[in-house]
Amino acid sequence: MKPITEYQDYRCYMQDFYDERKRTSSFTWREYARLAGFTSPTYLKLVCENKSSLSELGVEKVAAAMSLGGFELVYFRYLVRFNQAKDDETKKSAFASMRNIAEANKIRVVDGDAFSYFESWKNPVLRELVAMMPGATPEAVAAMCWQPVTADEVRSSLNFMVRVGILQQQSENVYVQTDKALIGQSEVMPLAVRSMHREMAGFAQKSIDEFDPKDRNITGVTMGVDRDAYEQIVRELEACRRKIVAIANMSKKPNQVYRLNLQMFPLSKEVPEGDH
Template sequence: MDRPSIYNFSAYRQFLKKMFDYKKETVQSFSYRNFSRLAGFSSPNFLKLVIDGHRNLTSTSIAKIAKGFKLKKPEREYFEILVYMNQAPDHQERDHYYKKIISMRTPKNMKLLQSAQYNYFSKWYLPALRELVMFDGKKLTAQALAEKLFPKVKVKDVETALKQLENLGLIHKNKNGCWKQSDQVITTGPEVKSLLITNFHHEMIKMASESIDRYSADKRDITAVTLSIAQKDIPELKNKIAEFRKRILKEYAGGENPDQVIQINIQMFPLTKTDDKGEI
């Protein structure tokens, strides 16, 4: 069994579980009690409580665990940021630590977390470009693609975005040198996926808000409805929203001769508090 690399994990508890299993297999008589003694914990099963999600880590316990597993300095620093990201109370703080994780990556240690993945979900024009390359079937330059985007995006940013999309396997060039979509799906750990999707929704909801002043009414559709509903009916409502979204994709996505990229947002959220019984 190879020693687990911290850089391949997006959840620190999973890393600790793999490290414990590795030590258990490679070090005779290794146990939770043995680890607590090495790390300086008074509780003999502290590590197990953390792995099982019953305890969080502090800066002090992070240092002790790093000592117990003999993590090297770069590994300790990465582990500490990963803990803070996983334990962050809100999206803004998670995003802050994720950016730090990206900045700490190197070609040798980076496998799971990539800046291109982060940018795809954090910059609106990356998914827009992926759709835009389907147009015309012609050899579109970064300059030509930049001219089609609105709001305006710099040509150098489009060039960078195309390289990132290609590196992610989301677009490729055919034999004629034209960009084409690929069927590749971006894969990450669940914790990172949640952060990236949250970034995407923040970005697109912001774009929707700006579109009210940016476009005339004939070029957009902004509608809303406020209603009262039984909490037991919300799952059914969400299913109907999902069905509507799928029907839109089925009927309009991939049609012949597309000449525009649009964004459709659908939001549903509560405006009141409810107790456990669903009562206001």
């Protein structure tokens, strides 16, 4: 069975524990529930099938049934909190605790590096900026960012990106980008991307007043569509995004970092059939 820090869904961990015990003995859901002190013989099966959830007391009882202790017990508590969180801030806080526990025990959390990269605007901006400023000190790089960032934050970000392999340090304060991409497959990635989208949307709003119109382009259109039209527009936006990236990659000597937000979102509820 995999170490608990390789899980990002406590139900999968519980299910794997059951399957492992079942493989080596006549373990049943009834026995699993009895070990955890539950009267319903099918309760934990329902939890694993995402048809029920664990209370705080239930977390402790299930952890005891699986003989979890030390950092594994603490990780399991935060894992349940992460999966059952109702809002992004609670979810982020729980995942941060999971990462801290794993790092303190010299264990890497699955998708932890990708989450760290996409969680904040600083990493992608600094990755582009340092490639344009070979030899520049962290203080100089920080001074080139419109959004506040300290030299220490620059150092921390660069060290992180070198460690995970998306930047390569060639000499003191000289970095080049690598072809490596940080890709995450778990549910933590939408959480990190949503966090960055919120930051970038906020920056876009402030740019209306902070930059001359010749240095920023903000346009929009309000329109009525059906689902088929919406999906076709989304495909066109994706094709446009890829084309724009290709144009950017042809820059002979990049000297500024830009952000392009492609946003399409509802401004009304869906009108029921027959009402139009």
